[in-house]
Amino acid sequence: MARQPDGPPPPPTVQKLRLRYAKRGPLRFASHRDLARALERALRRAQVPMAFSAGFSPHPKISYVGAAPTGAASEAEYLEIGLARRCDPEQVRAALDASLPAGVDVLECVEAAEGGGSLADRIDAARWRVELPGVEPGVLAAAVDALLARDEVLVAKRTKNGLRDVDARGPVASASTGGEAGCAILHVVVRQVTPAVRPDDVVAALAAVADLRPPSPPRAVREAQGRLDGSGTVADPLGPDREARARCQGEHAAV
Amino acid sequence: MSGQSLYPRLEPLLAQVQKPIQYVGGELNAQVKAWDDVAVHWALMYPDAYEVGLPNQGLMILYEVLNERPDALAERTYAVWPDLAALMREHGVGQFTVDAHRAVRDFDVLGVSFATELGYTNLLEALDLAGVPLHAADRDETHPVVVAGGHAAFNPEPIADFVDCAVLGDGEQVVGDVTDVVAAWKEQGRPGGRVELLARLARVDGVYVPRFYAVSYGPDGAIAAVARTRDDVPVRVGKRTVMDLDEWPYPKTPLVPLAESVHERMSVEIFRGCTRGCRFCQAGMITRPVRERTITGIGSMVDQGLRATGYEEVGLLSLSSADHSEIGQVAKELADRYEGTNTGLSLPSTRVDAFNVTLANELSRNGRRSGLTFAPEGGSERIRRVINKTVSKEDLVRTVTTAYANGWTQVKLYFMCGLPTETDEDVLEIAELAVEVIRAGREASGRKDVRCTVSIGGFVPKPHTPFQWAGQASAETIDHRLRVLRQAINADRRTGRSIGLRYHDGQPGVVEGLLSRGDRRVGRVIERVWREGGRFDGWSEHFSYERWTAAAAAELAPLGLDLDWFTTRERTQDEVLPWDHLDSGLDKEWLWDDWQDALSEEEVADCRWTPCYDCGVCPTNGTEIQIGPTGRSLLPLTVVGR
Numbered sequence: 039m040a041r042q043p044d045g046p047p048p049p050p051t052v053q054k055l056r057l058r059y060a061k062r063g064p065l066r067f068a069s070h071r072d073l074a075r076a077l078e079r080a081l082r083r084a085q086v087p088m089a090f091s092a093g094f095s096p097h098p099k100i101s102y103v104g105a106a107p108t109g110a111a112s113e114a115e116y117l118e119i120g121l122a123r124r125c126d127p128e129q130v131r132a133a134l135d136a137s138l139p140a141g142v143d144v145l146e147c148v149e150a151a152e153g154g155g156s157l158a159d160r161i162d163a164a165r166w167r168v169e170l171p172g173v174e175p176g177v178l179a180a181a182v183d184a185l186l187a188r189d190e191v192l193v194a195k196r197t198k199n200g201l202r203d204v205d206a207r208g209p210v211a212s213a214s215t216g217g218e219a220g221c222a223i224l225h226v227v228v229r230q231v232t233p234a235v236r237p238d239d240v241v242a243a244l245a246a247v248a249d250l251r252p253p254s255p256p257r258a259v260r261e262a263q264g265r266l267d268g269s270g271t272v273a274d275p276l277g278p279d280r281e282a283r284a285r286c287q288g289e290h291a292a293v
Numbered sequence: 294m295s296g297q298s299l300y301p302r303l304e305p306l307l308a309q310v311q312k313p314i315q316y317v318g319g320e321l322n323a324q325v326k327a328w329d330d331v332a333v334h335w336a337l338m339y340p341d342a343y344e345v346g347l348p349n350q351g352l353m354i355l356y357e358v359l360n361e362r363p364d365a366l367a368e369r370t371y372a373v374w375p376d377l378a379a380l381m382r383e384h385g386v387g388q389f390t391v392d393a394h395r396a397v398r399d400f401d402v403l404g405v406s407f408a409t410e411l412g413y414t415n416l417l418e419a420l421d422l423a424g425v426p427l428h429a430a431d432r433d434e435t436h437p438v439v440v441a442g443g444h445a446a447f448n449p450e451p452i453a454d455f456v457d458c459a460v461l462g463d464g465e466q467v468v469g470d471v472t473d474v475v476a477a478w479k480e481q482g483r484p485g486g487r488v489e490l491l492a493r494l495a496r497v498d499g500v501y502v503p504r505f506y507a508v509s510y511g512p513d514g515a516i517a518a519v520a521r522t523r524d525d526v527p528v529r530v531g532k533r534t535v536m537d538l539d540e541w542p543y544p545k546t547p548l549v550p551l552a553e554s555v556h557e558r559m560s561v562e563i564f565r566g567c568t569r570g571c572r573f574c575q576a577g578m579i580t581r582p583v584r585e586r587t588i589t590g591i592g593s594m595v596d597q598g599l600r601a602t603g604y605e606e607v608g609l610l611s612l613s614s615a616d617h618s619e620i621g622q623v624a625k626e627l628a629d630r631y632e633g634t635n636t637g638l639s640l641p642s643t644r645v646d647a648f649n650v651t652l653a654n655e656l657s658r659n660g661r662r663s664g665l666t667f668a669p670e671g672g673s674e675r676i677r678r679v680i681n682k683t684v685s686k687e688d689l690v691r692t693v694t695t696a697y698a699n700g701w702t703q704v705k706l707y708f709m710c711g712l713p714t715e716t717d718e719d720v721l722e723i724a725e726l727a728v729e730v731i732r733a734g735r736e737a738s739g740r741k742d743v744r745c746t747v748s749i750g751g752f753v754p755k756p757h758t759p760f761q762w763a764g765q766a767s768a769e770t771i772d773h774r775l776r777v778l779r780q781a782i783n784a785d786r787r788t789g790r791s792i793g794l795r796y797h798d799g800q801p802g803v804v805e806g807l808l809s810r811g812d813r814r815v816g817r818v819i820e821r822v823w824r825e826g827g828r829f830d831g832w833s834e835h836f837s838y839e840r841w842t843a844a845a846a847a848e849l850a851p852l853g854l855d856l857d858w859f860t861t862r863e864r865t866q867d868e869v870l871p872w873d874h875l876d877s878g879l880d881k882e883w884l885w886d887d888w889q890d891a892l893s894e895e896e897v898a899d900c901r902w903t904p905c906y907d908c909g910v911c912p913t914n915g916t917e918i919q920i921g922p923t924g925r926s927l928l929p930l931t932v933v934g935r
């Protein structure tokens with residue numbers, strides 16, 4: 039029989055917090071695993087009272103939602119943590135932010151509303167900003183028009199099961215361009231699909247339809263994640279929790 | 294302009310390489326100081342991949358010690374993988390530091406820490422990428438002073454052409470002395486140029502400047518003499534020794550990488566040095582005498598380190614941690630302090646005795662009781678007498694069985710093969726031992742799933758040890774012994790599946806042997822290997838034995854030498870060894886006598902518990918053993934993560 043840990047089981051989760059964080063600057067080269075490790079250590083350093091799973095190697099209760107790829111920066115990464123003791127979300131945010139290396143910055147922290155559904159269910163699209171150094175805005179605009187004129191553009195993508203053709207046009211909900219001479223900027227909203235279509239897939243699609251080949255690697259920033267609403271905007275996935283909180287505080291005030 | 298960031302030019306390259314995170318720095322507790330605020334700029338290099346180099350304690354210590362000085366800054370640089378190196382050459386981006394991405398070429402000093410000689414080709418690659426001439430003789434006063442440190446620096450002769458200095462012994466104090474010398478020389482307007490700077494450095498205790506020593510060779514190929522070329526440098530260069538570890542509680546804020554590294558834990562060095570007298574162990578010989586950190590010093594470093602890092606595991610590091618005079622109390626009081634948290638404590642591989650199981654039980658109170666490592670090193674009792682690591686077979690089996698009975702399910706046993714006087718029989722006893730351990734372990738624990746992993750590698754004779762005269766076993770001998778061992782382990786079906794065998798084949802050891810006991814003539818072999826693409830020789834996917842043997846044949850034949858001359862040849866007592874003018878404190882006569890004792894299978898006891906046996910270190914260096922017990926205990930404190 040396997041040896042069982044002595045002592046009582048770990049305390050249960052009494053509060054769930056949802057956090058938005060950014061990865062910026064050189065730390066855009068961090069992979070999801072790198073970030074997960076850093077976040078777990080920072081939670082310990084910040085002495086956040088995490089709830090743990092039971093067993094010999096107890097794991098802190100953390101769930102990550104849709105991580106940005108290695109090399110892409112992001113202003114909108116999300117995770118949810120379970121706490122064993124109630125805490126003030128803003129204090130947790132500040133303490134965690136102070137414990138992380140500069141470049142992984144915790145921007146928001148809200149308490150998950152009871153029965154409000156999972157965080158993952160509130161995300162089905164992402165808005166990206168892609169800088170293309172060495173590409174003229176006019177050239178990019180023409181390429182994007184060519185892309186949007188198509189229904190489907192297949193690009194080769196490396197997946198777990200080897201190279202695979204995926205449609206990089208279908209999931210593009212909207213795209214526009216901007217920038218200045220010498221550095222065009224692509225704004226694009228991409229729906230969540232499997233396998234995921236990332237900014238570099240969209241750039242590969244531009245190469246396929248308009249032979250656009252950036253002389254140096256594009257720099258992508260994920261600006262937002264959330265549900266794509268009817269008007270084509272990406273909604274804040276923490277919005278419902280924040281509203282529930284405001285309502286509940288309102289009720290208290292009324293008493 | 295000096296000290297500018299290369300990052301804008303590096304960034305586009307990073308998007309095209311594997312694991313770019315290892316090149317961007319920004320680790321927790323990393324430091325960036327303003328270039329113009331300080332007089333002396335140090336680039337500290339670990340000549341292997343970031344994931345191996347980042348956790349290196351020595352480098353972390355010097356990084357902090359130097360950055361604490363108001364007149365100095367230190368940044369880190371690591372070996373660059375071939376994918377990025379190719380892009381850097383294509384785009385003209387030089388070897389850079391990960392902290393502020395400054396060009397290594399701009400620094401005053403490039404300190405390279407060699408834990409193993411297999412990093413030599415990476416040194417050449419880094420120099421070349423940095424735009425620093427490979428040969429020290431070709432550098433001028435605008436180039437960094439290239440300083441080698443670490444255990445391999447006790448015989449830097451094979452890289453004597455490529456480094457300007459080597460530093461012997463503990464680095465904490467000597468880096469300060471070097472900084473002072475460089476600062477003064479710069480302040481005075483660099484009088485006398487590079488040669489004058491090196492001459493001043495050569496007068497710093499523990500600093501060896503190879504260019505001021507001329508080596509001549511006799512008709513038999515061996516060294517005839519090593520003579521200094523100026524009379525203001527020492528005839529023999531001594532080593533540095535930090536006496537009071539409590540005065541040097543570094544690293545205080547260990548670096549925590551974002552990227553994965555080989556050690557996902559922090560370490561606290563609980564003592565330095567070892568007088569067990571294992572004859573194969575260079576580390577034990579060159580770091581004498583034993584200097585303990587006190588229990589209170591250990592306690593505060595563990596506490597501060599955990600707070601600064603957020604790590605969940607602390608390793609209590611030293612050459613033989615169970616030998617600390619207060620280890621029982623250290624283990625118990627730390628375990629008490631962290632009971633109920635998720636903090637794990639561990640000791641590195643330990644000597645084989647029952648006390649170590651008790652210690653490990655104590656340290657694993659928080660629940661992680663999976664693997665335990667012992668290092669008997671030699672397969673038979675006879676060979677263990679030769680290497681002076683005496684433990685009887687009965688004690689060994691009893692200790693391992695106790696571990697299984699205490700709930701440990703995985704036991705790892707470390708061995709070496711190719712030891713002096715070894716025969717196939719000595720190695721085959723490892724198989725018998727493993728079978729017996731499994732049988733007894735199943736019985737004692739009542740479980741079928743106990744496992745034993747035998748980990749074995751070829752022995753490489755090292756300078757400044759009693760085995761420095763020994764003939765190294767050939768790669769064929771090592772591979773043959775590993776083969777018969779594997780067959781013997783697999784022969785018994787009832788236990789074979791519970792015994793794992795991990796081994797390193799013999800070829801890299803031969804190259805390590807060449808580089809460990811080589812002289813200056815080996816430098817041209819290293820250079821040729823590097824020119825032919827040799828890099829990352831510690832990595833089996835990059836190491837090429839053929840490249841090394843071909844280069845050795847081509848470069849050594851004209852000198853009338855070959856690879857065997859440096860490796861499998863036994864040396865005689867009167868031979869001048871390439872490192873004889875470098876003084877680890879050990880008396881050469883004592884080493885020779887100990888070598889003779891090894892051959893007649895005679896043991897020597899530890900001078901911590903028995904009288905001094907005159908190895909020479911204490912009188913030469915004016916040092917003394919520094920051990921407890923202190924009688925102090927740890928104060929209760931509030932603990933992270935409770």
Ligand code: SF4
Nearest residue numbers: 900905906907908911
């Ligand atoms: S000189 Fe004596 S006391 Fe000092 S390390 Fe050597 S044997 Fe031990």
